[in-house]
Amino acid sequence: MSMTEIMSEVHSYGVRRVTVTGGEPLAQRDALTLMDTLVNEGYEVSIETSGAHSISGINPQVSVVMDLKTPGSGESHRNLMENIALLKRSDQVKFVITDREDYDWSRFQVDALALDDRVEDILFSPSFEQLDPVDLASWILADRLPVRMQLQLHKLLWGDQPGV
Numbered sequence: 001m002s003m004t005e006i007m008s009e010v011h012s013y014g015v016r017r018v019t020v021t022g023g024e025p026l027a028q029r030d031a032l033t034l035m036d037t038l039v040n041e042g043y044e045v046s047i048e049t050s051g052a053h054s055i056s057g058i059n060p061q062v063s064v065v066m067d068l069k070t071p072g073s074g075e076s077h078r079n080l081m082e083n084i085a086l087l088k089r090s091d092q093v094k095f096v097i098t099d100r101e102d103y104d105w106s107r108f109q110v111d112a113l114a115l116d117d118r119v120e121d122i123l124f125s126p127s128f129e130q131l132d133p134v135d136l137a138s139w140i141l142a143d144r145l146p147v148r149m150q151l152q153l154h155k156l157l158w159g160d161q162p163g164v
Contacts, residue, residue, distance in 0.1 A: 003030065003037060010038070017044045019065075026053035035062050048094075052078040055086050064091040065123075070105055072098030072127070087119050094123040096152070098130045103139050116146040123148055128155035 001009075010018060018038050025031045026049050038045045039061045046063040049055065052075075055064055066083060069075035073096060087093070093115055095106040106124060109115070115122050124147045126136040137149055 003033065006034065007037060007041070010043070016042070017046075019046045019048060021048040024050050024053065026055070032057050032059070035059050050075070050078070051083055052080055054080060055083050060088065064088070065094055066091065067094050067096065068106070068109055070095055070097060070102040072102040072130075084113055084118070089118070089120060091119045092121040092123055093119050094125060094150070096125045096127050097136060098127040100139070102127075102131075103136065107143065107145060110145065110147065121148050122146065123150040125150045125152050128152050 025047055035045050036059050039059050048065045051066045069079050097103050126133045
């Protein structure tokens with residue numbers, strides 16, 4: 001799709017908030033241009049990114065929701081830790097947690113990186129069908145963590161279907 005076609009589609013929804021997501025948006029050649037265009041046209045824009053690509057070129061008016069991949073994801077080696085220094089107060093960091101070891105790792109990262117002082121929200125999500133949300137909620141409450149629990153809504157609505 002051309003940028004004109006994308007913007008026409010966005011306009012057709014009649015919304016003011018747009019989230020750029022799906023796969024890894026920063027791996028797409030024109031993602032930065034798309035976000036700039038959306039901001040310039042008055043949209044409130046956020047991006048959901050895996051944290052494996054630099055967020056340095058993102059328009060400062062865009063809210064970044066960045067994953068820190070846990071060891072249980074098998075992707076923690078892809079975390080681009082240089083991104084932490086680039087986060088703004090209005091940004092969010094998300095951890096998808098598979099088990100107690102991931103939880104402990106994530107809790108350590110929150111402290112070591114002073115995330116509660118750096119970003120607006122820290123999100124802990126139980127990995128779909130791997131960790132019971134009740135267990136994660138219990139751990140968060142017991143440790144009185146400065147995080148917000150979030151369920152993977154797309155997985156609850158559509159299951160583990162790619163591209164839905």
